[in-house]
Amino acid sequence: MIKRRLVGGILLLVLALFELLLFITYCVEYLDYSQLTDAVFMSKYLVFMIWSIVLGIIYIATCKRRPVKWQEVTLACITPALTLFTYSSLIAYLPAYNLFRLVLFFLIVFQCLGLPGKNGFKDYPYKDQGHDSQSQGHDSQSIDKLAKLKELLDSGAITQEEFDQEKEKIWK
Known part of the structure; x- marks a missing residue:
C-alpha cells in the first residue's frame, strides 16, 4: 500500500469538502451583493474544488496499485492547468477571506503529496508496459x-x- 498516496487522498478529500462548505457559505452571504465578475470567479473556483474531490477519490482508489507513468503525468498536468484557470484572477476576485487562501495552499500541498516521484513510489516503481516483466522491479x-x-x-x-x-x- 502506498501510504503517502492514501494519506494525501484522505486529506485532500476532507479539505476539499471543507472548502466546498466554505464556498457555499460565502456564496449565500456575499454573492447577492457582489458583481458578475465575482460570480464568474466563484464558478471557476467550484471547478477547482470538484477536481480536488475527484483527485482525492482517485488517490484513495489507487493507493494499492503500481502507478503507470502516463496516468500520473496526466494527473500532474491537470492540477496546475486548473489552478491557473481558476486563480488567474486571484488577486482581484478572491474574497478577503484569508481562509480561502490558506485552504488553497493546503489543497495544492495535498495534491502534490499523492503524486509519485521521478521513478514512482519507493515501494512501487512505475509499471513499464513496453518491456517484459523481468526488467521491472x-x-x-x-x-x-x-x-x-x-x-x-x-x-x-x-x-x-x-x-x-x-x-x-x-x-x-
Whole structure:
C-alpha cells in the first residue's frame, strides 16, 4: 500500500469538502451583493474544488496499485492547468477571506503529496508496459510468493510445470 498516496487522498478529500462548505457559505452571504465578475470567479473556483474531490477519490482508489507513468503525468498536468484557470484572477476576485487562501495552499500541498516521484513510489516503481516483466522491479509480495512456490517445488508438492505456470502469473 502506498501510504503517502492514501494519506494525501484522505486529506485532500476532507479539505476539499471543507472548502466546498466554505464556498457555499460565502456564496449565500456575499454573492447577492457582489458583481458578475465575482460570480464568474466563484464558478471557476467550484471547478477547482470538484477536481480536488475527484483527485482525492482517485488517490484513495489507487493507493494499492503500481502507478503507470502516463496516468500520473496526466494527473500532474491537470492540477496546475486548473489552478491557473481558476486563480488567474486571484488577486482581484478572491474574497478577503484569508481562509480561502490558506485552504488553497493546503489543497495544492495535498495534491502534490499523492503524486509519485521521478521513478514512482519507493515501494512501487512505475509499471513499464513496453518491456517484459523481468526488467521491472518486483515487489516483496511477489518475491515471497515465489519463495513459497520454490519450497513447494523442492518438497515435491507441485511439479515443475505447475511451478512455471504460477511463476508466470506472479510476474504479470
